[in-house]
């Protein structure tokens with residue numbers, strides 16, 4: 042039985058009111074709760090001069106057919122948005138818009154991620170333009186592990202100047218907020234764009250931990266939220282914690298961030314942590330003692346994620362999780378993360394779609410053993426307040442429970458992979474099958490004959 046999504050509702054001052062299930066949801070224009078599931082596209086955008094992913098439209102079609110994705114975390118680069126101070130490249134945003142259209146035409150919601158790793162190319166990273174990189178000539182040595190470039194003197198100095206935690210230098214955060222306003226103005230009316238992930242894996246340079254998150258990071262988020270809301274009133278704004286703590290299950294010090302739209306159900310600020318258990322990074326794989334420590338990390342990660350989400354009054358979308366899927370136990374880990382995030386009612390974007398050992402396809406775009414683990418039944422939109430949903434691999438049963446709401450239109454939609462439901466599905470419980478869209482392998486399920494406070498359905502292969 043699916044563990045209920047009923048998370049303890051935080052104190053009255055925890056932020057906006059919660060829905061009946063003690064959890065806030067991103068909803069569509071019918072009021073249905075969205076269960077966002079997809080991939081990151083694409084790591085290749087970090088290094089390509091054009092700042093665009095490797096894909097063509099046919100690759101989006103293949104992802105839709107192979108995985109039934111309804112979400113994509115789409116990487117874009119500040120260096121391409123604002124190649125010179127105050128000068129914005131509309132041609133780049135047009136190329137991004139073309140790719141957004143590829144996803145939107147297939148019912149895939151797009152979150153634009155202004156991505157950085159190790160600040161930017163001028164300090165051997167990606168993201169920030171050279172003109173916004175002030176490393177004061179300090180060195181940045183190549184490192185055997187790329188993550189260690191974050192603590193090179195030149196990189197730390199570039200971050201310190203960006204965050205304004207070092208005297209002198211320009212207010213680079215104002216440029217960053219203005220760049221986001223430019224992107225938001227371009228996509229505010231685009232129905233395929235669900236929102237904006239303000240910064241990938243923020244790093245505080247010399248300032249770390251809650252002092253960073255509640256200080257310079259929160260200040261950047263507040264300035265950027267205000268800049269976006271001046272041009273885009275409705276898109277969701279996704280905020281990430283500092284990378285090296287929350288990713289590993291440690292507490293986040295991110296404070297409540299007010300949305301000019303209002304508090305409570307008016308707010309559209311979502312929490313978008315990543316999940317990379319440190320024992321996995323250190324031990325390799327999901328077996329034996331490593332598995333035990335990873336499971337402990339998953340438990341603390343869930344506890345801290347839900348605590349921060351309650352403080353923010355925010356839905357949760359896991360912007361990244363993933364690993365080398367050839368490691369021992371890797372496929373069990375991915376299945377475990379999907380079950381965990383189902384229990385939490387959190388959306389997920391697997392890292393990443395780039396062909397290779399982490400991906401659902403190899404360099405020749407042939408399916409890898411990871412693909413059938415990611416290609417599993419799941420709700421896409423739930424016609425009310427979700428209470429719980431879960432896929433049971435053993436009994437091949439997708440269970441979904443929700444509380445119908447008078448102001449929600451339409452049916453519940455679930456994705457059913459062809460390999461598991463070759464002859465269709467049988468629906469038992471309080472709802473009934475109301476149609477099947479073979480193009481997106483989506484089953485429509487009613488909320489029953491009306492009046493039920495809670496609807497539970499079980500969906501199995503015929």
Ligand SMILES: CN(C)c1ccc(C(=O)NC[C@H]2N[C@H](CO)[C@@H](O)[C@@H]2O)cc1
Pocket residue numbers: 158188189191241242244284285317361
């Ligand atoms: C020391 N710091 C600041 C640090 C260490 C490790 C990561 C990381 O593994 N991140 C996980 C994945 N996220 C990026 C893209 O966002 C991928 O390249 C990493 O695999 C990030 C930061």
